[in-house]
Amino acid sequence: MEVTLKILRYNPETDKKPHYETYKVEAERNDQVLDLLNRVKWYEDGTLSYRRSCAHGICGSDAMRINGINRLACKVLVRDVGTKITVEPILGLPIKKDLIVDMEPFFEHYRAVIPYLVNDDPPPQRERLQTPEARARFDDTTKCILCAACTTSCPSFWASGQYVGPAAIVQAHRFIYDDRDQAGAERLEILNDRMGIWRCHDIYNCTDACPREIEVTKALGEVKMAITTGKID
Amino acid sequence: MQHQYEVVIVGAGGAGLMAALSASKGAKTAVLSKLYPVRSHTGTAQGGVGAALASEEEDKPEWHTYDTVKGSDYLGDQDAIEFMCEEAVSTVYDLEHMGLPFNRTAEGRIAQRPFGGHTNNETGKPVRRACYAADRTGHMILQTLYQQCIKNKVKFFDEFQVLDLVINDGKVSGVVAVDLDSGEIHTFQCKAVIFATGGWGRVWEITSNAHSYTGDGVAITLRHGIPAEDMEFFQFHPTGIYRMGILITEGVRGEGGVLLNNEGERFMEEYAPTVKDLASRDVISRAMYLEMQAGRGVNGKRYLHLDVRPETVNKYAKIDGRTYPDGTPYEVTAGDILAKLPDIIDFCRTYMDVDPVTQPMPVQPTAHYGMGGIPTDVNGQVFADETDKLIPGLYAAGEVACVSVHGANRLGTNSLLDIVVFGKVSGQHAAEYAQGVDYVPLPEDPQAEVRRQLEHLTEGEGTEVAADLRKEMQEVMFDHVGVFRTEEGMSQALEKIRELKQRFKNVRAGDRGKIWNTDVLEVWELGCLLDLAEVTAKSALERKESRGAHAREDYDERDDDNWMKHTMAFMNEDGVELKYKPVTITRFEPKKRVY
Numbered sequence: 001m002e003v004t005l006k007i008l009r010y011n012p013e014t015d016k017k018p019h020y021e022t023y024k025v026e027a028e029r030n031d032q033v034l035d036l037l038n039r040v041k042w043y044e045d046g047t048l049s050y051r052r053s054c055a056h057g058i059c060g061s062d063a064m065r066i067n068g069i070n071r072l073a074c075k076v077l078v079r080d081v082g083t084k085i086t087v088e089p090i091l092g093l094p095i096k097k098d099l100i101v102d103m104e105p106f107f108e109h110y111r112a113v114i115p116y117l118v119n120d121d122p123p124p125q126r127e128r129l130q131t132p133e134a135r136a137r138f139d140d141t142t143k144c145i146l147c148a149a150c151t152t153s154c155p156s157f158w159a160s161g162q163y164v165g166p167a168a169i170v171q172a173h174r175f176i177y178d179d180r181d182q183a184g185a186e187r188l189e190i191l192n193d194r195m196g197i198w199r200c201h202d203i204y205n206c207t208d209a210c211p212r213e214i215e216v217t218k219a220l221g222e223v224k225m226a227i228t229t230g231k232i233d
Numbered sequence: 234m235q236h237q238y239e240v241v242i243v244g245a246g247g248a249g250l251m252a253a254l255s256a257s258k259g260a261k262t263a264v265l266s267k268l269y270p271v272r273s274h275t276g277t278a279q280g281g282v283g284a285a286l287a288s289e290e291e292d293k294p295e296w297h298t299y300d301t302v303k304g305s306d307y308l309g310d311q312d313a314i315e316f317m318c319e320e321a322v323s324t325v326y327d328l329e330h331m332g333l334p335f336n337r338t339a340e341g342r343i344a345q346r347p348f349g350g351h352t353n354n355e356t357g358k359p360v361r362r363a364c365y366a367a368d369r370t371g372h373m374i375l376q377t378l379y380q381q382c383i384k385n386k387v388k389f390f391d392e393f394q395v396l397d398l399v400i401n402d403g404k405v406s407g408v409v410a411v412d413l414d415s416g417e418i419h420t421f422q423c424k425a426v427i428f429a430t431g432g433w434g435r436v437w438e439i440t441s442n443a444h445s446y447t448g449d450g451v452a453i454t455l456r457h458g459i460p461a462e463d464m465e466f467f468q469f470h471p472t473g474i475y476r477m478g479i480l481i482t483e484g485v486r487g488e489g490g491v492l493l494n495n496e497g498e499r500f501m502e503e504y505a506p507t508v509k510d511l512a513s514r515d516v517i518s519r520a521m522y523l524e525m526q527a528g529r530g531v532n533g534k535r536y537l538h539l540d541v542r543p544e545t546v547n548k549y550a551k552i553d554g555r556t557y558p559d560g561t562p563y564e565v566t567a568g569d570i571l572a573k574l575p576d577i578i579d580f581c582r583t584y585m586d587v588d589p590v591t592q593p594m595p596v597q598p599t600a601h602y603g604m605g606g607i608p609t610d611v612n613g614q615v616f617a618d619e620t621d622k623l624i625p626g627l628y629a630a631g632e633v634a635c636v637s638v639h640g641a642n643r644l645g646t647n648s649l650l651d652i653v654v655f656g657k658v659s660g661q662h663a664a665e666y667a668q669g670v671d672y673v674p675l676p677e678d679p680q681a682e683v684r685r686q687l688e689h690l691t692e693g694e695g696t697e698v699a700a701d702l703r704k705e706m707q708e709v710m711f712d713h714v715g716v717f718r719t720e721e722g723m724s725q726a727l728e729k730i731r732e733l734k735q736r737f738k739n740v741r742a743g744d745r746g747k748i749w750n751t752d753v754l755e756v757w758e759l760g761c762l763l764d765l766a767e768v769t770a771k772s773a774l775e776r777k778e779s780r781g782a783h784a785r786e787d788y789d790e791r792d793d794d795n796w797m798k799h800t801m802a803f804m805n806e807d808g809v810e811l812k813y814k815p816v817t818i819t820r821f822e823p824k825k826r827v828y
Contacts, residue, residue, distance in 0.1 A: 012748055013746045014746075042698075043700060046742055046743025046752035047744040049749045049750075049751050053445045056477075057579075057580070058277045059272040060271065061272045115383060116332065116380035117332025123330040125326075127329040127330075130341050135336065138334070139334075142334050143369065143372075145271070145372070175332075181332070
């Protein structure tokens with residue numbers, strides 16, 4: 001079948017502002033949108049630029065807006081979105097070129113939440129013990145691949161790029177609820193900020209956008225509850 | 234632009250990040266990576282990391298060592314294998330201390346599952362040795378190591394692609410990289426370089442590997458006269474999603490899944506009567522190929538079924554007499570499958586519209602892992618040739634390196650183990666080395682070669698299309714330098730690759746800009762892939778025996794008298810020159826490999 005691909009293009013070396021270009025490409029039902037972008041790049045226009053790597057939804061390189069919804073280009077198939085496909089860069093981060101945005105502000109928010117295990121006790125000879133139940137408590141948020149689909153689908157983040165955003169809070173959640181960690185209170189304090197978790201208004205775009213099916217809004221709700229009650233459980 | 238760091242690490246997957254953590258403790262260190270670190274291919278590893286922790290049943294590093302030697306079809310260097318398997322236990326505990334969220338046993342210990350080729354050496358039965366975090370163990374390793382790098386304030390140059398190594402007077406002097414964001418070329422003067430750039434599965438048509446897996450590190454070192462070791466040994470993982478190649482972890486079979494042909498027969502009973510579906514990967518890929526050759530592919534096509542439906546798992550667990558460690562019969566529910574293999578279920582639903590809980594998965598062998606690579610010693614130091622001569626300051630670790638711990642065939646879970654063990658050791662060693670030496674002066678114009686290469690690709694109009702060449706290379710390599718090989722097929726492939734290399738001279742990038750010119754770099758990467766394809770085909774053609782992943786129809790037996798040796802391939806003006814070096818055998822005399 002023939003697919004019409006409308007792509008928001010921007011080359012800072014030649015363009016004053018972003019504009020749409022339309023391409024017609026042959027496709028099969030089970031082709032990924034990434035396959036279609038590759039077809040344009042490889043056979044029609046080598047200047048089309050986007051990030052990609054693993055091509056099966058794990059590396060998180062190719063988050064983009066596909067028909068208005070944040071998706072990974074390698075995890076959306078033609079059969080999911082039909083034959084008229086609009087592809088734009090994710091919102092809220094500066095466009096570098098075509099579908100490539102500046103990820104640095106996103107990673108800055110990530111780094112701000114102490115995104116690593118803090119435990120100052122000397123480690124035992126073998127592993128620290130953890131019950132399967134304690135491990136399950138934070139399982140969902142360990143799935144995050146930092147693709148930014150959630151954060152850049154959030155109207156609060158669009159309104160202010162200073163907002164730490166759902167991805168960073170998901171990362172904080174992963175450690176706050178890990179019973180081996182000792183910096184939960186410190187993270188809650190960081191998130192209990194004007195640009196922290198209270199910018200979240202339960203809009204659920206993040207949950208819909210997550211390609212890993214993390215219950216993002218639920219995780220954020222748990223963090224809010226922990227701040228309110230002062231209890232992590 | 235010019236920078237100065239004592240140790241520069243190229244690549245930020247598991248090996249690169251582990252090296253960064255250890256090197257940065259003793260030396261001024263920078264990590265250069267063409268991807269954001271968390272995008273690295275380590276993140277796609279699924280099933281587990283091997284270590285004889287004995288969390289759930291008796292196990293010991295000696296058994297792990299023997300299994301790895303046997304798995305390597307006796308081509309692995311036994312001193313290196315023993316070192317890796319001994320280090321495995323403390324290294325996995327280190328990962329846990331860093332925060333890695335392993336699954337847990339009821340007692341709170343790190344959970345372990347069976348994997349192909351890992352056995353109790355006394356009974357010959359599969360042993361639980363793969364330490365896992367659901368079916369995203371690689372993802373958790375990558376995330377955990379990156380988190381630790383943030384904690385330890387490791388210096389990163391993200392989205393900097395290294396295109397050349399600078400060697401002066403036989404010693405490492407630096408690397409040259411392009412900053413993708415600006416297109417500017419940077420020189421990094423350094424005392425030591427650690428290549429941790431991963432593999433080159435994109436040489437083949439059906440592969441589990443990322444688009445970015447283009448063998449940059451091996452290609453760069455080959456161009457500096459450094460040999461590539463054992464390149465003919467490339468692993469085809471038995472279970473890739475049909476036509477797409479996306480990996481379905483061996484953990485599926487560890488949890489009790491079985492392979493079935495079009496008649497619903499569990500054919501591995503024929504080929505590996507003791508461990509059946511948990512034989513090592515080369516054995517299973519060959520069995521699948523033979524089943525399909527005999528017309529037993531499903532629906533007359535070139536795929537077979539991988540079945541992990543609870544009723545199938547329970548049926549065969551009963552036949553095999555499989556039990557839990559406490560002796561109760563092994564039995565799973567749909568819920569267990571969902572909990573232990575969530576990503577696999579997701580892949581199958583997303584890409585095939587197949588639900589593994591109620592339907593079997595269509596699978597075929599997929600190009601997965603390079604056992605060969607840049608030759609190193611156990612400290613990660615790179616050999617200059619087929620002798621013991623080293624290149625001062627040059628290191629390699631992870632898939633790009635050939636220590637050799639995988640020999641002719643790697644066991645599942647040993648790649649994650651390899652990256653953490655040898656990443657750490659090479660980082661430590663490079664930092665110590667850097668403490669004892671001065672910087673080697675850079676030559677007058679260290680960027681000249683990179684500029685020449687990039688200018689060539691952006692000058693005038695091309696008459697050939699990179700994507701066409703890449704496709705032709707991938708097809709011929711999959712057809713003729715794949716699971717089974719013949720003299721005729723490999724000669725044909727080699728001839729074709731040489732033709733493609735000639736045509737490659739007439740490829741130009743369409744993008745002539747500076748900012749984010751991924752087009753020119755994709756073409757440059759195709760040049761790397763073509764070099765590696767040639768070296769692989771030539772190394773394979775000359776090895777007149779069958780061993781591990783190198784299976785020839787015309788020489789179908791292993792030949793220890795003539796071929797118990799490592800191939801060392803050098804690339805020069807006239808093509809590829811092959812030399813050989815002996816295998817290190819310490820404890821285990823080669824014997825016939827039966828599973």
